Amino acid sequence: MGVSFDLFGTLVTADRPADPAAAVATELAERDVVVPDDWADAYAEAHVDAPDGAEVPLPAHVSRALASRGVDYERNAARRAVVAAFDPTVETRPGAVEAVDAARERGPVAICSNCSVPELVGRTLVRSEFERDDFDAIVTSVGCGWRKPAPEIFELTADELGVAPADLVHVGDDPRADGGIEAIGGTALLLEDCPLEDVPARLASPNDHSSHE
Template identity: 70%
Template sequence: MAVSFDLFGTLVSAALPADPATAVADELAARNVEVPDDWGRAYAESYVDAPEGAAVPLPAHVARALASLGVDAPANAPRRAVVAAFDPAVETHPGAVEAVRAASERGPVALCSNCAVPELVGRTLVRSGLSRDDFDVIVTSVACGWRKPHPQVFETTADRLGVAPDTLVHVGDDPETDGGVAAVGGEFVDVRETSLEAVARRFE
């Protein structure tokens, strides 16, 4: 049995910026990038005509927002500012470690997370009770190019685990995104209804 876990809201809680536009602006300013007064409006605009379900990395969005305001930022400044702005305090949910380890006793395990910020998943794991070594593969939307619930995310996860998509069991906290595994024939386990401790017992 192959299992994938959502990260944010499922295995951990992460203290992310309540006002991302302001947090990113502060980090840009700290890197000597001039942020105009109408930055909030520019940040809220869409600049990439991406297919439905496609993931747009946040640094690319920030770079285009700056360009729309006529701001010429060094090539790496948007990425560095975004990474610094999303630097969370992390709390591991009760039963998370046990659920992941119990699943690993039954077969391959993946982390499958919607995340538009580079390095955020890695930093979160470092600050949690889990580690990269607890997962056979890590699939993020910023890396694979698609966001849950798009079927491609789950197909990519299953392919990297070496299993058919319809055999994948995905554990998450959001029926609208994590529940997308059903579109490829997999099973969704909702931690709002089944606790991580219960998930661990099931896999044991």
């Protein structure tokens, strides 16, 4: 059996900009990028024609938004601005460390996280109570190109852990996104039904993983 955990909202809380477009605009200006007068509109528009379920990295979105307004900028400025705009204060959620420790007693453990910002998962872990070595694999949507609930991200997570999709238990807080594991035969443990503090006991009962009684 393998266990994967959602990161944001499940293992940690991490603040994010109240107005992402404005936060990115501030960081672009810091890098001498001309911010269009209608930046809020440009940021809100879709600029990349991605398949259903695919992740669009936020730097790519920002680059296309700037290009749509005819703005030229130094290479990598968009990426650096995005990374700086999403620089979180992180708190490890109560029960998170114990849940991961319990999962490690059952088999390999992964993080399976939706995140469109490069480097954010790594920086979040550094600021949490976890170590990188606590996880056998870290799968992110920005890294693999697919967002939960797309089956591809769960299949990749199972593959990284060396288990069959049906043998993967995924712990998360979002019924729609994290519940997507069930489409490939895996098991969802959703925090609305199974709080983090209860995860160790649920993992210790191999025949009682389903969050849907």
